[in-house]
Amino acid sequence: MGSWVSKPKAELSVDTVSLGMVVIDEIRLPSRPPLIDVAGGSGTYATLGSRLFSTCGQSHRVGCLVLAGRDFPDAIREQLLGWQMSLVLNLSEDKLSTRGLLEYEDDTFGPKKFRYTTPPLKASPIDLIDSYLLNSRAFHLLATPEEVQKQIPELIKLRAQRGVKKRPFLVWEPLPAACITRNRDAFLQACKLVDVFSPNHLEMSALFEDPPLKMLQPDQLEAYALEFSRATGMSGNGIVIIRAGEHGSLATQNAAKKVWLPPYYQDGATKVVDPTGAGNTFLGGFIEGWKRSQDIAEASAFGNVAASFALEQIGLPSCQMRGGKELWNGVQVMDRLTEYKALLKLPGTT
Numbered sequence: 001m002g003s004w005v006s007k008p009k010a011e012l013s014v015d016t017v018s019l020g021m022v023v024i025d026e027i028r029l030p031s032r033p034p035l036i037d038v039a040g041g042s043g044t045y046a047t048l049g050s051r052l053f054s055t056c057g058q059s060h061r062v063g064c065l066v067l068a069g070r071d072f073p074d075a076i077r078e079q080l081l082g083w084q085m086s087l088v089l090n091l092s093e094d095k096l097s098t099r100g101l102l103e104y105e106d107d108t109f110g111p112k113k114f115r116y117t118t119p120p121l122k123a124s125p126i127d128l129i130d131s132y133l134l135n136s137r138a139f140h141l142l143a144t145p146e147e148v149q150k151q152i153p154e155l156i157k158l159r160a161q162r163g164v165k166k167r168p169f170l171v172w173e174p175l176p177a178a179c180i181t182r183n184r185d186a187f188l189q190a191c192k193l194v195d196v197f198s199p200n201h202l203e204m205s206a207l208f209e210d211p212p213l214k215m216l217q218p219d220q221l222e223a224y225a226l227e228f229s230r231a232t233g234m235s236g237n238g239i240v241i242i243r244a245g246e247h248g249s250l251a252t253q254n255a256a257k258k259v260w261l262p263p264y265y266q267d268g269a270t271k272v273v274d275p276t277g278a279g280n281t282f283l284g285g286f287i288e289g290w291k292r293s294q295d296i297a298e299a300s301a302f303g304n305v306a307a308s309f310a311l312e313q314i315g316l317p318s319c320q321m322r323g324g325k326e327l328w329n330g331v332q333v334m335d336r337l338t339e340y341k342a343l344l345k346l347p348g349t350t
Contacts, residue, residue, distance in 0.1 A: 014086050015054075016287055017063035017133045018046040018140040019123045019151070020173070020280065021098055024073060026117070027314060028103045037073045038315045039080075041098065042142040042173065043123065045277035048316060049284020049306040051083050052333045055326045059084040063133040066090065067121035069097035083319060088131050095121065102276070109274045125155040134162055138169040138287050142280075144178040145190035152193040169290070171196040171283055179203040181210045191232040196286075200279055201244040204228075216247050218260070225252045239296060241286065241303075243279045249304060251296040259297045264308035264340055272311045281310040301346055305337045 020043030027035040043065070051062045064080060066072075066089040080087055096118040105111040124147075128134040134155075143151065152170065159168070172194040174187065179199060184207045191197045199207070204224050206212035213220065225240045229252045232238030242250040246267040252258045265272050285306025289299030309317045309328050317329045325332055 013061055014063040014133055014136045015061040015291065016047075016050040016138045016140070016284070017065060017128075017136040018043040018050075018284070019065065019125070019127075020044075020046050020140060020142040021120060021122060022066045022068075022076075023116075023120075024076065024097050024099045025315075026099070026101050028101070029107055030104070031107055035314060037075065039076045040100070040102070040277060040315070042277075042280045043140075044316070045280035045310060046140045046173075046284040047085070048277070048310065049281040049286070049303070050288050051085060052281075052285060052306050052309060052328060053288040053302060053337075055333070060086050062086065063136055064088070065123055065127060065131075065133055067098070067123055067127060068092070069095040069118070069121065072097045079316065086133065088133055090127060092121070095119075097121070109276075125151055125158050128155075129158060134159055135164050136168060137166075138171065138291065140171045140173065140283055140287065141194075142173045142175060144175045145183060145186040147175075148172055148190040148193055169196075169287065170194040171198065171287055173280065173283060174199050174203055176203055179206040181207060184208065188228065188231040191228060191238065192234065194238065195233055196239045196241060196283075196290075197228055197232050198241040198243060198283055198286075201242050201247065204242050216244060218250075221250055222252070222258060225250055225258070226255055229253060229255050239290075241283075241296075241300070243282055243303075245275065245279075249282065249300050251300045253296050257296065259300055261297070261300045261304055261344065264304050264336070265311060274314045275311055276314075278307040278310040282307040297346060301337065301341055301344070305333070305340050308336065309333070 021041040022044050023041030025038040025040040027038055047064050054062045062085045064085045064087045068089050068091050070093045098120045099118045100114055100116050103113045201216055201221055202212055208224055221242055225242055229240045230236055232240055237254050239253045248262040250260050282303040286299045286303035289302025312329050320327050
């Protein structure tokens, strides 16, 4: 395996890394030609969420781990390079990159089917050996309970071998297929190893109901979140975030505080194009907000604003410098955050 590193001098300066996958998608809609080589995957979008808030010379603090095969598109590598992150691309010449087929049933970007078309290359802490990304202050994982039970101790051990004693901030997004009622106890056990557990509302419901509830029931979700919040974290002081799409987000901590926040875009907003990746992007934004505030309401605001940029197009948003300002889809991210917080009358706004 070869390794390509964008910023080897960024040693010890990385704040956030996702161990989710970078997937190269083919997207099919009934009335359009297929879109080929679209960057996707939980790792890509979680990294986007963190990068949105890391401007003004701080972009190198976002780490990006890519497990790539011999066919990894140059255009996607150049797109990620353009974000000026600490990019580590581990290239396996004997493998194909992780590719997926995303098929929508209609042009509303609603019902869809996804399948991998190549064997997925799943990242784990071992892929960080000899990489400065191992020193990151925070990690995002998309994993089963069994993978969490294996990978978190492995990550802590590898960091200790590098002389990094401080425990990182750990955010766990569950693998959707693992969210079934018979796995609930395994999830509760694994939650002790992380700081944040974040399913979406359908995944959380599926851990308690068979079949899972189809309609959002806020009181029921709050009860589910309360049970998991008591189990999350080394001393039961962790955070549970339920990402509920057009219904917004629910965050709980210490079984004593709960915060519902609406999404940036309301249901039916014309600027919403494709929801793919919005939940992953939320978590990258949440991590950035939490690092700055240690407050679940503030961090959730960061998350909802981050998700809004994933919704505005198929694939990733555009990033440009104009007049010395970094613009995503033509907007300054912190301006959108200020607007959102003012609308909700959150602290720090006037």
